[in-house]
Amino acid sequence: MLGTLLSWLFLGLQASSVSAGSEPSAAHSLVWGPGLQSDVVLPARYFFIQAVDEAGVNHTSSPGENTYEVKIADPGEQFSRIWVQVLDRRDGSFLVRYRMYASYSALTIEVLQKGVHVAKSPYRLKGPVYHEACDCPQPRADVWLKHMRCPDSVPQIEQDLSYFPRVDPESLAKEVPHRFGQRQSLCHYTIKDNQIYIKTHGEHVGFRIFMDAFLLSLSRKVKLPDMEFFVNLGDWPLEKRKPSEKLHPIFSWCGSNDSRDIVMPTYDLTESILETMGRVSLDMMSVQANTGPPWEEKNSTAFWRGRDSRKERLELVKLSRAHPDLVDAALTNFFFFKHDESLYGPIVKHVSFFDFFKYKYQVNVDGTVAAYRLPYLLAGGSVVLKQDSGYYEHFYSQLQPWEHYIPIRRDLGDLLDKIHWARENDSEARRIAEAGQQFARTHLMGDNVFCYYFKLFQEYAARQVSEPKVREGMEKVEQPKDDLFPCSCHRLRAKDEL
DSSP: OTTHHHHHHHHTSOOOOOOTTOOOOTTTOEEESGGGOTTOOOSSEEEEEEOBOTTSOBOOSOSOTTSOEEEEEOTTOSOOOEEEEEEEOSSSEEEEEEEESSOEEEEEEEEEETTEEOTTOSEEEEEEEOOTTOOOOBSOHHHHHHHHTOOSOOHHHHHHHTTOSOBOHHHHHHHHHHHHTTTSOEEEEEEETTEEEEEEESSOOTTHHHHHHHHHHHHHHBOOOOEEEEEEOSSSOOOOOOTTSOOOOOEESOEETTOOOEEOOOHHHHHHHHTTTTTOSOSTTTGGGOOOSOGGGSEEEEEEEEESOSHHHHHHHHHHHHOTTTEEEEEEEOSSOGGGHHHHOOOOOOOOGGGGGGEEEEEEOOSSSSOTTHHHHHHTTSEEEEEOOSEEOTTGGGOOBTTTBEEEOTTOTTHHHHHHHHHHTHHHHHHHHHHHHHHHHHHSSHHHHHHHHHHHHHHHHTTBOSOOOOOTTOEEEOOOOOSSSOOOOHHHHHHHHO
């Protein structure tokens, strides 16, 4: 995926520490990433800067958060509605993100260090350069996939779809609502000619807003295949039949070892990408600039906060009370085990997620299903102690124990031993923390998630054996109107001229 290869290539270059007084070299420093390409349309575009000194050695600590200045504008416009942020990752690299609120005929990106252009700055993006709200899909999937540098295949998608070599929309339209529609909350979607239609089943369908928003966003960027599918809006995976029985393909935000659901990136991660530099404060980019103090200054205690959505979380609080020098864990809300509040309470105030990273060790324990905070924990620069779990998110199969995280037993019986191990093997724990962080930086960014969804839809659509239809009772999901900053899609203009 875009950024994966380049991030490893550049950040894996010579990484010896440089002296504290060493100045970054504007000529030798590196600038790269998807935000330097006009064809990569994301809600918030981004690229990277790596500080490098005159000797060609990478900085491995921050040269100062104001080292670089970034200016982005349309040279033909007097004012450009673009919000730019330069985020100091405190490891010698910077993440520059920007959100466009209008489309432009071209963009010039200047990366400056004390007024001097860095690397190959200025970067010129030939237009049109479209903002997130512009409805101008690339009609050719192969072209879009190439621009996004999406992978040719995704093992998790192949595994999930291996149970469904043939998908019959006609029979599914009848069987899935009959089987699940009364007790579960489902969305029945049809995508036809890049338009999205929906019919909901069940009472609690509010979470459709996340899926609606992402489908609309993706359809503005690339023409989606015609397809018909069902999305589970609940926490728990639904399809628990054995492969020898008749399975129904259900798209879910979480998978499990005893189910056959087709897993998607979680609604939490999906929303954070759509709303980056918008109404959310926690996203995969903001975490990278809020990783707390340097490793050697972090508190060497395991940390956890959360609600009482699993019995093991109560056990974690007990461990904390018995071993406060090793574990700092407390509940922020009681819902599932209110009758046990006197034993495990009182509840404590919520802690800013960014404050988690004042601690070296982050305990990741399942909630009702997988704990959806794991992407952010990995990105935070602390080492994750991850509970063995029967639940998984779309990326779990790529994670390796002892490489990206420290594994702990499901009953947390070895948690204290693993904390002792981490304390006694600090350099190894730090290596695992850095590998987990690098994984998140290169596999869980916005472009990665857009690629995952599109590859999933493409592979699923190819298995359909009957024509997807707009069914009775479906309503069209309309694109939001942008009356203030409408865009004129050049692809539609070209078609009109023909």
